[in-house]
Amino acid sequence: MPIDAAQALAAEPRTGEISWTTKDVQLYHLGLGAGTPATDPDELRYTLESRLHVLPSFATVAGNGSPGVISGLSMPGIEVDLARVLHGGQSLRLHRPIPAQGTATSTGKIAAVYDKGKAAVLVMRTEVADTDGPLWTNDAQIFIRGEGGWGGDRGPSTRLEPPTGAPDKVVERPVREDQALLYRLSGDWNPLHADPEFAKVAGFDRPILHGLCTYGMTLKAVVDTLLDGDVTRVRGYDTRFAGVVFPGETLRIRMWRLGDTEVRVAVSAVERDDAPVLADTIVEHS
Numbered sequence: 001m002p003i004d005a006a007q008a009l010a011a012e013p014r015t016g017e018i019s020w021t022t023k024d025v026q027l028y029h030l031g032l033g034a035g036t037p038a039t040d041p042d043e044l045r046y047t048l049e050s051r052l053h054v055l056p057s058f059a060t061v062a063g064n065g066s067p068g069v070i071s072g073l074s075m076p077g078i079e080v081d082l083a084r085v086l087h088g089g090q091s092l093r094l095h096r097p098i099p100a101q102g103t104a105t106s107t108g109k110i111a112a113v114y115d116k117g118k119a120a121v122l123v124m125r126t127e128v129a130d131t132d133g134p135l136w137t138n139d140a141q142i143f144i145r146g147e148g149g150w151g152g153d154r155g156p157s158t159r160l161e162p163p164t165g166a167p168d169k170v171v172e173r174p175v176r177e178d179q180a181l182l183y184r185l186s187g188d189w190n191p192l193h194a195d196p197e198f199a200k201v202a203g204f205d206r207p208i209l210h211g212l213c214t215y216g217m218t219l220k221a222v223v224d225t226l227l228d229g230d231v232t233r234v235r236g237y238d239t240r241f242a243g244v245v246f247p248g249e250t251l252r253i254r255m256w257r258l259g260d261t262e263v264r265v266a267v268s269a270v271e272r273d274d275a276p277v278l279a280d281t282i283v284e285h286s
Contacts, residue, residue, distance in 0.1 A: 003077065003113065005115075007076050008076060008078055008113055008122070019101075019104070022100050028186045033176065035047045046220075055216060056098060058216075059138055062104075062128070063106065083192075083198070085145075087212070090239055092238070094136050094236065095136060107126070107128075109125055111139065115148045117154075118145070118149070119146065120144045122141075124142060125137065126139075160282075170254050172250050172253070174251075175251060179247050193210050208245060209245040227283075233286045234285055235261075241277075246269075254266045262284055263283040
């Protein structure tokens with residue numbers, strides 16, 4: 001069996017040093033579509049080094065290393081075909097604001113392996129800390145088609161009841177034709193997002209946008225719209241990837257305030273009759 005759950009869970013964590021600069025942060029923000037209009041003071045916080053703040057979802061690419069999906073596939077006990085791999089979900093916990101440049105220690109391990117019958121789900125956990133203490137914890141849920149059925153733990157259900165009532169805010173964000181090509185420069189080199197032939201092997205007519213790019217675009221919309229543009233208010237951010245986005249499409253982002261500490265979000269693709277893109281999405285904030 002390509003997945004040996006016991007071996008994957010027993011493997012020693014991988015620890016290494018990561019570092020990032022203001023240039024890395026700026027490139028990440030540009031890959032999310034920041035900087036339009038280019039002279040807007042609100043956008044300059046994402047693009048100008050003298051005013052730079054860091055969108056918390058930068059944690060998914062900090063250090064320009066392999067994202068959790070890719071690094072999880074290289075762990076002991078895991079040997080699968082990349083064409084059968086999808087990013088199922090992402091969870092982020094912020095312990096304090098991310099500095100615009102820094103050096104930190106990153107520790108990664110397989111935290112769980114679930115048997116969904118016709119698929120397997122790996123949870124790749126990455127914990128990052130610098131000399132001042134913990135910075136963030138990332139969980140990437142990795143969905144592998146055709147690798148389940150060994151009788152293992154199915155894992156918890158992450159489905160949430162849909163939010164009720166009209167959303168508090170609805171915004172639309174265009175995805176440029178070249179956005180996946182720009183976003184991948186932050187470290188996710190999966191050919192699914194650039195190579196038409198590879199995309200066809202994976203079952204898509206053309207390359208798709210990185211799920212983590214949609215993830216970042218959505219968080220930026222929530223911060224700019226409901227959190228007064230203050231990235232330091234974000235405490236946690238969870239989502240389930242419910243569908244794909246193709247470059248050139250438009251994201252429709254619906255937001256519901258839940259009390260004083262949560263925003264529920266649903267994201268869809270406008271041009272495909274509001275096909276779901278992100279579901280079960282929560283931004284926790286102060």
